[in-house]
Amino acid sequence: MTINGQEYVKTVLTNVEQQNPHETEFLQAVREVFESLTPVFDKYPQYVKENLLARLIEPERIISFRVPWVDDKGKVQVNRGYRVQYSSAIGPYKGGLRFHPSVNQSIVKFLGFEQIFKNALTGQPIGGGKGGSNFDPKGKSDFEIMRFCQSFMTELQKHIGADIDVPAGDIGVGGREIGYLYGQYKRLNGSVSGILTGKGLTYGGSLTRTEATGYGAVYFGQEMLKSIGETYQDKTALVSGSGNVAIYAIEKLTQLGATVVAASDSSGFIYDAEGIHLETLKQIKEVDHERISKYVEQHPNATFTEAGDKTIWSIKTDLAFPCATQNELTAEDAKTLIANGVIAVVEGANMPSTKVATEIFQAHKILFGPGKAANAGGVAVSALEMAQNSSRVSWTFDEVDQKLHAIMEGIYSQAISAADEFGKPGDLVFGANIAGFLKVAAAMSAQGIV
Structure with a gap:
């Protein structure tokens, strides 16, 4: 039958x-x-x-483990660690580590599942995986974070390898955490292999990696706007979040002529009609590790709104870049953005729009770039970092940026072509899902029932 x-x-x-x-x-x-x-x-x-x-x-492997560590008061703390090695059909498992109180098996599995298709779309030989812990770096000292990372890697190192599984950073895991994780791996294994990406430039990192996810989302959005004869010039934009993705999306949008008027963190959002002052934001979030409300102390014409019923998406804008976390943009937010004249939504985070919000954007013919396509710049440059580590070379910032730009153009082209071929022209959600799946499916089918 x-x-x-x-x-x-x-x-x-x-x-x-x-x-x-x-x-x-x-x-x-x-x-x-x-x-x-x-x-x-x-x-x-x-x-x-x-x-x-x-x-x-069904993931190929799910690893769950305890992570004991000692805080600065000498008290023993215990967190839970995860690594989901989802699919190796195309290559080694590849995907970030997230340190955040919300992390659980469901979130890590969703991220790993999305990563399969995202990685396939990049055209790089990498499979899909994800990991993390319910550890919260906020409010912790550098020594506490170091001790946690060392304990986390003591277990994780048993399951990863340059040709097996190469983690990177995600929410709560930046350059500081990657450094501690890498140091512990090297201490235990005596190896300086490309075991992690997102490393510092002094020990095998790639130029443009820090900027890659934010830049990549903006490049993807650029292709979306081209389809209707538009550019970023003189457009206003909202960018949620204030981590790596958001900061460098703001940077590239500004370079391409847009004015980003708002950014956020979990405490609320700032609005600056003159445009977000990037150096101030970088100092607050990347150096001082402070709350975004500090921005108004240096820019008194800006305003800060505490988290509550009013969200960043209540501000009138041409472009919306949700770059914080999953399900941050709701159906009500979508309706508000549409009423305020938004023309394009580009997901810089993983699944930041709820399903209903996505459907509302599509029903109103708003250009919509799904995370598994628009968010792929980070992992694309991670794969380029792996290539540089393997060949013992270092490419310039411009070389990597040009490769990233070309990859994001290619992802858009794949998604739009698949949408056309399978009967939903212009639907990038549909097209990205199919284009990514077809690559993985072809590899799995060729390898037999394994």
């Missing part, structure tokens, strides 16, 4: 929901991808015969 694509996808999804009933973020990501895949299985029935979707949805 032949089963059509819709029946097959529905059957697999039902099984996933039954087996993971409490993993809300993971199921949200799965449903969003699965909705796009029906026409793929109609066109390639061999993938149904191979039960490829059911094989892909």
Whole structure:
């Protein structure tokens, strides 16, 4: 008996929901991808015969471990660590580490699942994975963070390797944390291999890696705007967040002629009608590690609004770049942005828009760049860092930036072409899902039932 694509996808999804009933973020990501895949299985029935979707949805490996560490008062603390090695069909597992109180298995699985397709879209030979801990770096001293990272890596190092699994940073894991993690790996293994990406430039890091995710999102948005004959020149923009992604999205948007008038952190958002002063923001967030409210002390014409009912998305804008965390942009936010005249939304974070918000943008024909495509710049340059480490070379900032720009243009082209081919012209969510899946599916099918 032949089963059509819709029946097959529905059957697999039902099984996933039954087996993971409490993993809300993971199921949200799965449903969003699965909705796009029906026409793929109609066109390639061999993938149904191979039960490829059911094989892909189950991670190859989930590692969960305790992370004991000692705080500055001498008290023993315990956190939980994770690494989900999701798919190695295309290459070594690749994906960041997130240190944040919200981290749990559902979040790490959703991030790892998204990473599979994101990495495939880059065209680089890397598989999908993700990891992290419910450890919160905020308010911790450098020594506390060092001790935590050393304990975390003591366990993680048993499961990773330059040709096996190469983690990077994510929320809560910046250059400081990567340095401590790398130092502990080297201490335990006597190796200076390219075991992590996002490293410092003095020990194997790549120029442009810090900027890559933010720059990449802006380059992707640039391609979106070209499709309607527009540019960034003289546009206003909102960028949520104030970490690496947000800061360097602001930097590149400003370079390309836009005025970014707002940014945020978990405490609230700042609004500066004259445009966010980037050097002030970098000093506050990258050097002083302070709350974003400090910005108004140096720029009294700016305002700070505490987190609450009013969000950054209430400000009138042409462009919205959600660059903070998952599900930060709600249906109500989407309606407000549309009422205020937004023309494009580019996801710099992983799944920052709720499913309903995404549907609202699409229903109103707003240009919408999904995270698994627009957010791929960071991992793309991570793969370039791996290549530099393997060949013992270092490329210039401009060389890496040019490669990043070309990769983001290629991702847009793949997504728009797949959307056209499978019957939903212009739908980048649909197109990115299919384009990424087809690459992984072809690799899995070629390798047999493994």
